[in-house]
Every structure is written in structure tokens, then in C-alpha cells.
Amino acid sequence: MLMGVFGPDYLIWDSKASIHYIKPGRGKLTAEFQLSPEIIAQIRNATANGDKHFPSFVIYVKDEHGDVVAEIERVLYIRRRAKQVTDISRSKAA
Template sequence: MYRFYRPAIVKFALNLWPPFWGAGIRIVRISEDFREVQIKLKLRWWNKNANRTQYGGSIFSLTDPVYALMLIGILGKEYYVWDKQAEIHFIKPGNTDLYADFLISEDLLSQILKATANGDKFFPEFVVQVKNTRGDVVSEVKRVLYVRKKPQYREVQDPDGEEALDEGHALS
């Protein structure tokens, strides 16, 4: 597949990106095939809440837009990939640095490719666990993405010319 960009460049850029940098979020590793990403959220005085634990917004932010960027890196320029929906479940206070490992399995990637080959929309769901330094789960974040092959790359052309940005899509 065509590589839209390289993992090292993405890592460098995201580590300088103000929303990540300011929140104390750091990309630790991106695999060469974009299938694995590891992220760290450093506990700093400016990202603590009133209870002196990790601010929930920072925990949520560390998961955005990771899966979308992973799929863009894997699928390349032939696909639209957008965050569509997300929810977070706080399990316990984050009173240390936090970590998250993002994985895209071969099975899920095969499902995505099969479901979108003719231009159909697909909404893969991902759940990532955010853990503290002891390995305890602090929160679980569910993300739903929108994936669709761009019209010019579809095996069957869409007679209506429908574009990817229909109702309710958020940009990441």
C-alpha cells in the first residue's frame, strides 16, 4: 500500500503539536506499519484537576486522533478516515503518569478493507485502556471511526457522487 507519511515524521509532529505538548502527552513509539502506537501522559502541575490527579480532558485527549491517524497511515490516500464518536469511562483516579497502547489487528484491518472495497461506509470500534505506572486501568475509551474509500478509488463508482462528509462527522 501507498505510504501517505512515515511514522517517524508523525511521531515528531505530534510530539510538537500544541494540544498534545501542552497537555503533557507524548508519543513514545509508532511501529513502522502504523499498527501499534504507545503514548504517555505525564502528570504535571498544569494538568492536574482539583483532586490533584490527572485531568479527565487530558486523559480523553491522549486517545484523539490516534486510531484515525493509524488507519490513515495504513490505508493511505485512498480512504477518508474520521473520528465519528467517542466515550470515556473513568475507572479510578490517575495519580501517576498514564500510558496507552493502541493496536490495529490484522483481522480488523481485513474487515475494514472488505467492507469498504466498493465504497461502502464502515464504522470500526476501538477500545483502549489507559493505565497508570502500576498497570492498573484508570479509564477505558471507546472510539468509533468512519472509514470510506474515496470515490476515485472505488471498484464501483457511486452514481450519486456522495461524498464522505455527510451528517455529523467531526474532524480530528
């Protein structure tokens, strides 16, 4: 999802993940992934100078009744690719 937002100018990798199983998941399970404009702006600001950024996201897996059956935490590694950082630095210096 983030790779679609940021495109090829950014490196985006899974750094760490954990799953906390709360109860057995039976039947149809769903999970929603949401990225607000504020989160996207925070990531852009944190990586603008080529710095590494490790945002954490929590996703809740729910059953058909809306009960949470698992909680997934993902930590991502996000960094602007080196060429884009150099290009930005040059444009700011000019």
C-alpha cells in the same frame, strides 16, 4: 494510525468517542493502540465497494502499576474515496 495504514485512498474520521473514568489517574499513564492484520482486512473488505464502515475500538488507559484508570471507546467513519471505488469497479468489469 489507520490513516498511515490505508493512506490517502480512504476517508477516516472520528465519528464518536466516550471516556469512562474508573479511578483517578496519577503519575505516568499509558495507552496501547493495536491493529491486527485481521482488523485491517475486515475494514478493507467492508469498504471495498465504497460502503461506509463504523468500526469501534476500545482503548484502556493504565497507570504505572498496570491498573486501568479509564476506558476510551472510539467509533470511526471509514470509507474508500469515490475515485478509487470507481477505478475498482471499472477494473472488475473489464
